[in-house]
Amino acid sequence: MNICIRTDSSVEIGSGHVMRCLVLAEDLRRNQCKVTFICRELPGNLIKNIEAHGFKVLSLSFPETAGEGGGLKGWLKSNWDTDAEQTIETLRDQQSINWFIVDHYALDRRWEHSIKPRVNSLMVIDDLADRPHDCDLLLDQNLYRDMKGRYQKLVPEHATVLTGPKYLLLRQEFRNRRHVKRSCSNVNRILISFGGSDPTNETMKALKAINSLKRPEIAVDVVVGYSNQSYPAIREFCKKMPQTDIHYQIDYLAELMAKADLAIGAGGSTTWERCYMGLPAVTVETAENQSEILSFLSELGAVYHLGKSREVQEDDLAIHLQRLLNSSKRFKDMRKATKFIMKDYEEYAVVKHLTKGE
Incomplete structure (x- = not known):
């Protein structure tokens, strides 16, 4: 299987998204899957750390205006289409992508809808439940009072939703x-x-x-x-x-x-x-x-x-x-x-x- 993961880390965002995606990537590699990361070159990023784990990283350039106003998250919300175009461009030389995984609070259904025609299936990792998604599979590994209804109106009817610590992305250590x-x-x-x-x-x-x-x-x-x-x-x-x-x-x-x-x-x-x-x-x-x-x-x-x-x-x-x-x-x-x-x-x-x- 060929799998791509779109996620970021920085001083502003933190490292949590990348670290949990690395856990999933390691487990997928153990199952003979090829995994490639797509990340922006943001201040405090973990691109070298991802590469040190043996994964290829396709880099997106740092947007000069991202430090203004609402920071990176604000920039991405306003320029989601630019990010989608740049992400699609990095996929041109990739083989058929079985699963595209996105773990990013600033991206939503609009971005995912742009990516979906280029991939076979799309998975979202989320824990905010604050925006709609266009995905085939959604993972929220956290524990909340209302787990069942949390994403009911935020994903397509056909989507599979995995919630709770049962699905924890836990490092081998x-x-x-x-x-x-x-x-x-x-x-x-x-x-x-x-x-x-x-x-x-x-x-x-x-x-x-x-x-x-x-x-x-x-x-x-x-x-x-x-x-x-x-x-x-x-x-x-x-x-x-x-x-x-x-x-x-x-x-x-x-x-x-x-x-x-x-x-x-x-x-x-x-x-x-x-x-x-x-x-x-x-x-x-x-x-x-x-x-x-x-x-x-x-x-x-x-x-x-x-x-x-x-x-x-x-x-x-x-x-x-x-x-x-x-x-x-x-x-x-x-x-x-x-x-x-x-x-x-x-x-x-x-x-x-x-x-x-x-």
């Missing part, structure tokens, strides 16, 4: 560590991970909060990505904290989660990786699309959610951390909740749909 035994109810190690870019610098906020607790016996692992512009300052702060290690653009996050007793992070794709690993988390909302997910997970008892990033200060985080550190029962309940959420997970579920009949 996590699948290799499904059964993690956490013997103690105390917190001896904390993992801080706010994604690849962390534009609001929640990482530093979490570090300062932990440091203020004066608990030198607690070890801390800090994960920072290529796109994090605060990396130099974070690295210097970590040097001053006892038992604190910084990990830069790593491929062993599952190992760190297995060692940790508690995580501090946001509500992106890592949310489900934490749940899969049975790792309790203190969460801070860093983007609007995380709000519904984190509030629901809080109701289910899987996370200790503090609210929006602009409303959560260093002192607030420290106070709530101290409360959580003093409650072993809360930890046990959170672990049970994460395991319940992931009970229906099925390995390679999405790949099975894409390669069905091949």
Whole structure:
């Protein structure tokens, strides 16, 4: 099978879209599929990272006007037809495309309708449910209160809709560590991970909060990505904290989660990786699309959610951390909740749909 994936990453967008598409691409390659990425050369992009994984990337040039007004997302919404034309142009030398996959919040039915005549089938990866799609398959791997009706009026009648953690795009490093035994109810190690870019610098906020607790016996692992512009300052702060290690653009996050007793992070794709690993988390909302997910997970008892990033200060985080550190029962309940959420997970579920009949 020949498959193309259209997605982007940047300082503004973050790395989540590319990272989950890489997971799917790796699984498809294991099933003898040829996978090609199409990405824009945006500031903070992960094109070299994609190529390092052995995938070909067809690049679209950086639009000079994308930094104006509404940023890249605003530019794409206004110039979706230009993006579609450029994407189609990159496909001219491609063999017949069995599946074209798009993972991009700024693209909708108009863009997809332009692409569809050039490909056999089109798949959309989404989690906003805020715009219509012209697709044959839609994936939303997140958990919401109303899963069944979420995309009812946003996709064609013939489209297959896959929703929920059952279809999680999970890296192999996590699948290799499904059964993690956490013997103690105390917190001896904390993992801080706010994604690849962390534009609001929640990482530093979490570090300062932990440091203020004066608990030198607690070890801390800090994960920072290529796109994090605060990396130099974070690295210097970590040097001053006892038992604190910084990990830069790593491929062993599952190992760190297995060692940790508690995580501090946001509500992106890592949310489900934490749940899969049975790792309790203190969460801070860093983007609007995380709000519904984190509030629901809080109701289910899987996370200790503090609210929006602009409303959560260093002192607030420290106070709530101290409360959580003093409650072993809360930890046990959170672990049970994460395991319940992931009970229906099925390995390679999405790949099975894409390669069905091949």
